[in-house]
Amino acid sequence: MFKLMRKYPILNYYFTKFFAYFLTIFGALTITFFMFRLIPANPIENWLRSLEAQYSLTIDGGDAMVNSYKEKFGMTGTLWQQYVRYMYNVIFHFDLGPSFINFPRPVSELLAEALPWTMGLLAVSISISWVLGLLVGAVAAWFRDSPVSGTITNISIALSQVPAYLIALFLVLFIGYQWKLLPTRGAFDGQYAIGWNLDFIRSVARHSILPALAIVTVSLAAWILSTRSLVISNLGEDYLLYAEAKGLKSGDIMTKYALRNAMLPQATGLALTMGSMMSGQLLIEHMFVYPGLGQVMGRAIAIFDYNAMMGLIILSVVSVMTASLAVDLLLPVIDPRIRTAIKA
Amino acid sequence: MWNLMKNCWRTSGKFRFGAVVLVVLVGLALVAPVIYRPIIGNRSPARPGQFQRWLPPSGTHPMGTDGHGRDLLTNYLAGLRTTLYIGFLAGVISTTVGVSVGFYSGYKGGGIDAVLLTITNMLIVIPSYPILVAIAMVTPELTVATMSLILALFAWPFSARMIRAQVMTMKERAYVELAKVSGQGDLAIIFTEMMPNLTPYLLMGFAFSVVGAMVAEVAIEAIGLGPSNIITLGLMINYANGWGVYSMGRFEILLIPVAVLVLIFAAITMINRGMEEYLNPRLQKVTTEK
Amino acid sequence: MYQHVDSGERLIDIRDLRVWYRTTRGPAKAVDGVNLTINRNEVFGLAGESGCGKSTLAKGILGVIKLPGYFEGGEVDFCRKKSDSTLICEDLLKMSREQVRRMRWRDMAYIPQSAMNVLSPVARIDKQMLDGIFEHTNWSKEKARARMYECMDLVGLDKAVARMYPHELSGGMKQRVAIAAAITLTPDLIIADEPTTALDVNVQQVILQELKEIREKLKLTLIYVTHDMAVHAEMADRMGIMYAGVLMEVAPVVDTFHDPYHPYTEGLISSIPSIGGGRERMMGIPGRAPSPLEYPSGCRFHPRCPKVMAICSEEMPTLKQVGPERYVACHLHDEYTFEERANGGD
Ligand SMILES: Nc1ncnc2c1ncn2[C@@H]1O[C@H](COP(=O)(O)OP(=O)(O)OP(=O)(O)O)[C@@H](O)[C@H]1O
């Protein structure tokens, strides 16, 4: 194996990346696990109390009861045993344990139910902001001396670090309440049958606009900025002048030379945000009572649902890492310079 | 450092904008107690039931009172004060930790570096938000200091990574090598040779940590999962939402804290960008108007 | 459209060309009234200190001026042989962009100042050489490829280079690629803008030799731009000395070196650095070149001129013919006319 790797450095590169991928995920899970267990909370007691309050009954049975639930939730034995058991179940059975929310439904089911909503919202908002950001950024770069471009740039810089939930508050306030243009809660109207009918789909689309807009506003600013500076530094590049001196058509110069060179970092960036935006979106979903992972998170936090929270974090860590692994694996395919660097 | 600021001020309009806004806001926060006095005397702005509820803006209450019978202006100022203070404190803590780790890691290199870098990367991918909330929820009597500490817990890896990269490049340069040969100790080398060159990156790392900590803080507070005994701008937002200020037609109660936060984030980002442009003239050519 | 039939040996006729750059402190007049005729089949050397506008003039002829640069005025007549072997001269600045685009590479090619940066880092060499061919011909793939290998062979490049990426090549190899690419369509004119400045001295010599041989073999017209007078001495047939956006002197290379008319030319020659000697300020001429934002009144060279006269700060001399093949813009030569010199001059 090592001989082979020495012979083909690219194998070595892939191996290193995969190793780092698994190691980082494993480490992140371990850290998270111990952090949660070290937080001095008493979720089972809390949960039982909340059930009592909810159904106005008294749960008896005391310690025996608590212990039997502890077992179900994998909280018996030493911390070390709990850890080994948890990791074993996660890694070999993809079993994230039962949840307190809707006990005894397993966490994985809960997440699977919420995931499509989150992914849908994410896909829509990321594609909109990426495409729009590329366009506006390119235009801002092209007319970089005009005051309009300067204003766009400065606004984008200012907005680029503002968290999306503050934007969301503005949107809810004006579009949702003041002008009553769009719904601000949930993902669809209850009166329509869930399924592939037009009313339902329209309702889903209407409900997704505000949360998507909040996410788009902020990430758009970032894409505008990065595209603008990429395109400007590309416009000054000598190879564009050279391509023009060759008498190539402007369209060809733009697509084959300018964009090809500017797209590389932008595509990398796209993959990376795909992963990391998921965790940023959790709060937005919570605010809009959107039935995605964000809402699961809100409910899990409120009753201190270890398993659900761990599940969410695992999902997020794995998606971030997978996106960046994909980028690492694809880069040598797309960029010849990296390919050579690896060989050397 | 003073020179750096002066140069940035001279070369970058963004830096000037950000600096002016930030100085005004920090100034307001600093003189806040003076402004309280004529309105609420020596009482805490946070004490409920001081006045009649929902008074409209007037001479005595420039912004009116809220649903708990408190003066709104003094509460905004108190919120601004704590929010800035928490951000600053968390920034200091995480920058200190981040810089130390980044420095050590980058300077030593080798196995220690690999281990520290791996741990840093692990922490960076963990979504901090759920954990922060969980910790905040179970910590009784959350003070400003503990809040800052909790926020710093997840903010330091970013500075660490940035400083490490800078140290790695600087290490290559001859002047550090020279100092090594001349027999100075490691620490002496770090402080006499590298520190001056690292200052701008340190400041940028600090600014990022402050923004990161405040973003997380407001996020926790705004949806009501933070402690309710400390008035922050995030808590003001949460109150405003809870009171349903929309339906009462008192938009400004929500709008003001949101707008102030947006201003703070924008100002710090502008300052950072201005500094970056000053340090990297190529970027300046790309991003500033001729 | 300006068009006339020409029987002479002219290839390019530039009249009062002005190419300016827009800046916040007013226009930078990088090329500001250049008059020049380039003959078919010659090597024309364009010399002058850094920043005098050489590259801008070269790009102006090719018509690849981009904002903030723009054409302020002038004419660039380019003469092409029609199929009936008459010569047609047309003003490139008045032709449509599309027409000029079609002429590029086929009629006039360009070897850039920095071959390091002109090749796109993410495309293979063959792709970047072939796209120019396909754009202007309807050759088959095989034919285009054969031509590409032929040209690469001319500059001493191995076939294997075609499948490589720019970053895998040395500076000298990239420069050869640029030369090979420029000759693929055997254009009438090649403009080479300091094609060897970035290379080390030995490689520079080899490439110069190759360029010279290729030019003779293919009978191309070459405009060779460099501040390096020693290179001009080796390469050029005729030379133009540029200063502050205008030409100060145009003459055959032998005359330029042995009997310069303009004090600026004298200064340049007295300060010849060795080949590849870099861009250090010329020792022979005190003072600095003026900024294109603000030229001195009268003759733009007068503040630095050792032979300055009263009139020099008041009136700008025009480039006028003072001998067969000799042109100079200097008040020292005001009293001469071409006929006088031709009859009894030195
Ligand atoms: N994009 C631009 N904006 C403003 N001024 C410019 C621009 N490009 C060139 N100039 C100015 O035009 C003048 C001529 O530039 P040019 O590149 O033609 O000089 P050059 O003679 O080729 O110099 P070098 O020997 O350094 O290549 C310079 O003084 C330069 O400052």
Ligand SMILES: [Mg+2]
């Ligand atoms: Mg030049």
